[in-house]
Amino acid sequence: MRYAWGGDRGMTIINRLHVDRDMNPRVALYLVSSSSLLSGFAQFSYNPILPQVQQELQTSLYWVNMTVTVFTVAMAMMQLVFGVIADRKGRRSVLLVGMCVFVLASFGAAIAHSVMTLILYRMLQGVGAAAIPVVTAAVIGDLFEGDQRTKAMGNYQLIMALSPAIGPLIGGIIGASFGYWGIFLFIAMAGLLMLSANFVWLKESKSTNQKSQGSPVKRFKAVLQERKSTAVMLIGGAQAFSSSIVMVFIPNIFHDHFALSPAITGLSFFLMSLSFMISVKMAEFLEQRWGIAKSFIFGCWMNVVSLILFSLLVASSPSIAIMLFCFYGVTYALAMPPAITILTGLFPEDRATAVAVYNVCRNIGMALGPLAGAMFYMTNSTFVLFGATALIYGVSVGFSSVTPDNVKRLQVRQ
Known part of the structure; x- marks a missing residue:
C-alpha cells in the first residue's frame, strides 16, 4: 500500500463508519469551499475602495491601512486557536461559531461611522474568518482519500481563485454606488446565507477514531x-x-x-x-x-x-x-x-x-x-x-x- 509523504501518519484511509452517513461529501466540499471563498472575498473586495473609505471617514491613510492590517493579523493568529479546537471538539461547531462572529462583525462594519469603530469590527471579522480555511481543509481531508482528496483540494483551490478574480471587480462596483457600507452589507448578507446553509446541510466530518493527543503546545x-x-x-x-x-x-x-x-x-x-x-x-x-x-x-x-x-x-x-x-x-x-x-x-x-x-x-x-x-x-x-x-x-x-x-x-x- 502506498502512502503519500511516508509513514503511518501519512495514511489517507478513513474509517467512514464513525462519520455522519447522511452527509454527501460533494455537498460538504462545495459548502465549506464557498464559505472560504466568502472569507477571501472580504479581503479582496475591500482593497479597491480604500481611498473612498479614507474620504468618507475623513481620516489618514495610516488608519485606513490599519483596517486591512488588523483583519490579516487577527485571521492569521486565530487560525492557530481554531485549528486546535477543531481537532479536539470537531469541525462543524467551530465553523458555525466562526461564521457567526464573521457575519455579526460584517454587519457592525457596515454601520461603523468612525475609523476606530471600523478597525474594531474588521479585527472581529478577521477573528471569525480565521475558522473557515482551517475547517475547510480539515473537512476535505476527513471526507476524501487518495486521488479523490487530490481532486477535492484542486476544486477547493479553484473556487478560492475566484476571490482575487472577481472580488476587486464586485467590490469596486458596489463601493462606487453605495460606499464601504454597501460592501460590508453584501458580505454580511452572503455570510448569513452561507451560515444558514452550513447549519442545515453540513454534518460533523471528524471520525471518532481521530483523537488529537496531548496539549496544544505538544x-x-x-x-x-x-x-x-x-x-x-x-x-x-x-x-x-x-x-x-x-x-x-x-x-x-x-x-x-x-x-x-x-x-x-x-x-x-x-x-x-x-x-x-x-x-x-x-x-x-x-x-x-x-x-x-x-x-x-x-x-x-x-x-x-x-x-x-x-x-x-x-x-x-x-x-x-x-x-x-x-x-x-x-x-x-x-x-x-x-x-x-x-x-x-x-x-x-x-x-x-x-x-x-x-x-x-x-x-x-x-x-x-x-x-x-x-x-x-x-x-x-x-x-x-x-x-x-x-x-x-x-x-x-x-x-x-x-x-x-x-x-x-x-x-x-x-
Missing part, C-alpha cells in the same frame, strides 16, 4: 518537528513571500514602465487568475501521474523559473509582461494546491492544526514580502526585484528538497 511541536511538514511550511512561506511581491509590484511596474491604465492592469490580474484556475486541473493530472511529492517540487521549481523570467523580460514590453504574469499564474497553480493535501495526509488526528500552522507561515511570508520588495526595488530594477525574490524562493525549495526526507523518500511502499 501538537504544534509535533507538526513543526516533522521534517516533511517543516519542508512544506518553509516552501509555503517562501511561496507566499514571492507571490505578495508579485501582486504588490506588478501594478507599479505596469504603470511606471508602460503607463498602462488601471483597467488594463485589472484585466491582467483577471487573466492571471483565469490562468491559475485553468491550470489547477493540470496540477491534478501531474499529481496522479507522478505522485504528490514529485509534482509539488516540480511546480515549485517552475514557479521559481517564472520569477527568473520576470527578472529578465518583464520590462521588455506590455504584451510580454502580461504573458509572463499569466505564466506565473499557471506555475502557481502547480505549486500551491499539493501542500495542504500533503499536510492533511501527514496528520490525520491534527489536520486543522497542521493547516493552521501552514497558513500562519504563509501569512508571515505575505507580510514580509512587500517590505523586502521595497528594498529590492529601491533602484527601480526589475532584475534585482524578481531576481532576489527568485533566489530566496529557490533556496527554500532546494533546501527542502535535499533534507534527509527529500522528495525521493517522501513516497514509500509498505
Whole structure:
C-alpha cells in the first residue's frame, strides 16, 4: 500500500463508519469551499475602495491601512486557536461559531461611522474568518482519500481563485454606488446565507477514531518537528513571500514602465487568475501521474523559473509582461494546491492544526514580502526585484528538497 509523504501518519484511509452517513461529501466540499471563498472575498473586495473609505471617514491613510492590517493579523493568529479546537471538539461547531462572529462583525462594519469603530469590527471579522480555511481543509481531508482528496483540494483551490478574480471587480462596483457600507452589507448578507446553509446541510466530518493527543503546545511541536511538514511550511512561506511581491509590484511596474491604465492592469490580474484556475486541473493530472511529492517540487521549481523570467523580460514590453504574469499564474497553480493535501495526509488526528500552522507561515511570508520588495526595488530594477525574490524562493525549495526526507523518500511502499 502506498502512502503519500511516508509513514503511518501519512495514511489517507478513513474509517467512514464513525462519520455522519447522511452527509454527501460533494455537498460538504462545495459548502465549506464557498464559505472560504466568502472569507477571501472580504479581503479582496475591500482593497479597491480604500481611498473612498479614507474620504468618507475623513481620516489618514495610516488608519485606513490599519483596517486591512488588523483583519490579516487577527485571521492569521486565530487560525492557530481554531485549528486546535477543531481537532479536539470537531469541525462543524467551530465553523458555525466562526461564521457567526464573521457575519455579526460584517454587519457592525457596515454601520461603523468612525475609523476606530471600523478597525474594531474588521479585527472581529478577521477573528471569525480565521475558522473557515482551517475547517475547510480539515473537512476535505476527513471526507476524501487518495486521488479523490487530490481532486477535492484542486476544486477547493479553484473556487478560492475566484476571490482575487472577481472580488476587486464586485467590490469596486458596489463601493462606487453605495460606499464601504454597501460592501460590508453584501458580505454580511452572503455570510448569513452561507451560515444558514452550513447549519442545515453540513454534518460533523471528524471520525471518532481521530483523537488529537496531548496539549496544544505538544501538537504544534509535533507538526513543526516533522521534517516533511517543516519542508512544506518553509516552501509555503517562501511561496507566499514571492507571490505578495508579485501582486504588490506588478501594478507599479505596469504603470511606471508602460503607463498602462488601471483597467488594463485589472484585466491582467483577471487573466492571471483565469490562468491559475485553468491550470489547477493540470496540477491534478501531474499529481496522479507522478505522485504528490514529485509534482509539488516540480511546480515549485517552475514557479521559481517564472520569477527568473520576470527578472529578465518583464520590462521588455506590455504584451510580454502580461504573458509572463499569466505564466506565473499557471506555475502557481502547480505549486500551491499539493501542500495542504500533503499536510492533511501527514496528520490525520491534527489536520486543522497542521493547516493552521501552514497558513500562519504563509501569512508571515505575505507580510514580509512587500517590505523586502521595497528594498529590492529601491533602484527601480526589475532584475534585482524578481531576481532576489527568485533566489530566496529557490533556496527554500532546494533546501527542502535535499533534507534527509527529500522528495525521493517522501513516497514509500509498505
